[in-house]
């Protein structure tokens with residue numbers, strides 16, 4: 001699974017404000033939740049004028065009949081309520097402070113879905129979106145600004161949920177940004193990811209939004225040069241949106257120790273990450289934590305930064321000389337911490 005080649009979709013290029021056409025070397029599809037290179041499936045057209053939801057891929061409605069329960073909570077929700085766009089089920093209110101309205105409900109009049117729908121009320125997030133709990137306040141606000149101005153977008157134009165995130169950022173008022181940033185940055189990061197070195201990983205299907213789900217029957221296939229991250233409990237994540245159920249990342253044999261050398265020593269190709277991200281890699285001042293985060297999210301960011309679709313002065317040189325093996329190793333090691 002090396003680099004793939006595709007034609008950049010005009011919709012994504014439009015978001016950046018520049019028209020790009022022709023063939024470019026794209027990052028590997030697995031980091032974006034796809035088995036194969038682009039451009040299919042093309043995302044819905046998304047322009048700077050779109051309402052956020054109009055940029056999204058929308059699935060079939062969930063059943064609204066049986067009220068489901070969960071351990072350690074007396075709340076019950078139907079599957080429809082669990083996935084409600086403008087007030088999704090919050091199983092564990094005891095796990096987080098009171099949510100600002102924008103986090104709990106979003107803004108329906110502008111088709112701006114609740115932050116808690118994708119990132120969970122506790123901010124831990126899923127593999128196909130992003131961890132937002134415990135982010136430094138200033139970094140959080142800077143990322144919203146980067147989405148707005150076009151200096152942060154996905155290198156894979158198929159990634160509709162990042163396009164939606166960009167439009168959400170553009171619709172937020174400054175007061176809403178402050179409220180969401182204050183809320184999520186007030187939370188501690190909880191253990192979330194398990195890393196397993198293996199030759200063979202589960203066979204998976206890709207969901208509409210780029211989450212890999214293990215196929216029924218525990219079938220496996222050679223992992224090769226990839227990371228395959230799946231929910232530790234597929235039903236708990238996909239069906240019930242259980243914000244206490246984390247992820248497992250299958251990584252190539254030997255990648256964790258190779259990553260340790262790069263992350264802690266630079267390995268002659270990069271700068272020690274601990275210099276800026278903190279000795280424990282859990283963040284330092286305005287620099288975000290990167291350990292124990294969704295492994296595919298971390299890899300995706302490194303590829304986006306390398307591709308230049310996510311602009312970062314601090315990180316540009318850090319990733320400049322790293323190849324696919326290095327990026328996989330770094331993401332694997334960070335997830336194992």
Ligand code: HEC
Nearest residue numbers: 113114115118128129130131140143161162164165180300
């Ligand atoms: C439809 C799902 C969805 C919703 C709703 C959503 N986000 Fe996001 N968010 C994403 C995705 C996808 C990413 C980027 C993932 C990537 O770049 O690979 C992201 C990234 C982010 C980041 C960057 C995290 C980092 O570590 O750099 C922040 C901050 C953020 N979102 C805040 C918010 C806020 C605030 C709201 C509510 C107002 C919100 N999001 C609602 C999907 C969503």
Ligand code: HEC
Nearest residue numbers: 270271272273275276287288298301312313314315318330
């Ligand atoms: C010179 C300081 C510096 C060094 C060294 C550094 N980083 Fe960063 N990194 C940053 C800053 C600052 C950000 C926030 C983005 C920005 O401001 O551009 C960041 C962002 C990131 C992100 C995105 C986090 C998110 O939530 O989206 C990842 C992933 C990352 N760095 C990984 C690494 C890795 C891996 C290394 C070591 C190989 C490393 N960084 C070394 C400063 C640094």
